[in-house]
Amino acid sequence: MQGSSFWSVLGVTMACTLLLSGCAQSGNVPGATPGASIQPLTTQQPEPFCEGGPLGCSTFTSVRGSDATGDVAWLGTQPLQISSTHVxxxxxxxxxxxxxxxxxxxxxxxxxxxxxxxVASAMGRRELEGSYEGWTVKLFEQPVHWNLDDGVLTLSNSQATIELKES
Known part of the structure; x- marks a missing residue:
């Protein structure tokens, strides 16, 4: 029995090999144009997900800002970074x-x-940095006027005014 099983497997393997090798041979293919070459498939690259948006593909870093209490020093020492994406x-x-x-x-x-x-990420934070996040959330909870001029982005509303430079 073992001998006939071996020959059966060998026969099936050889038959499959012969059939599959016929697929790789050139020859007449119904519906194909003689002499036509196969062209590689070309795909268009997607547009960057930031193009056409308010900030283009740039990132801006805060350099200074103020609110009702006066100068907001941390905007220069522990800056905000802002970019945009289309999702x-x-x-x-x-x-x-x-x-x-x-x-x-x-x-x-x-x-x-x-x-x-x-939506906010869930990284750990110290109390002081957490207050910076709360300040930033309040800024965006109301409409923000923005102006982009020569690489300087200015954001303002009744909460604050921030100046950011393209980085």
Whole structure:
């Protein structure tokens, strides 16, 4: 029995090899144009997910800012970083605070960003840096006027004014 099983497996293997090797041979293929070469499949590269957005593909880093209490020194020493991305048909600002990253989905109307939703990452934080995040959340909870001029992004509303430079 073992001998016939071996010959059966060998026979099936050889038959498959012969059939498959016929697929690799050139010859007449029904519907093919004689002499036509096969062209490699080309694909278009997707557009960067940041193009066309309020900030383009740039990242901006805060250098100074102020609020109702006066100068906000930490914006220069532990700066915010802001960039934008296009996800699911919506613009999202990526706002890196000294503590976490905020994803702020915004509607863009001329020179105003209005928050639709906000999600924060869940990294550990010290109390002081946590207060910086809270300050930033309050900033984006109300519409923010933005102006981009020669690599300087200015954000302002009744909460604060921040100057950021392209980094």
């Amino acid at each position: 699911n048909g919506e613009w999202t600002l990526l706002v890196k605070t000294p503590c976490n990253v905020l994803n702020v989905e915004v509607s863009v109307q001329d020179d105003v960003w209005a928050m639709r939703s906000m």
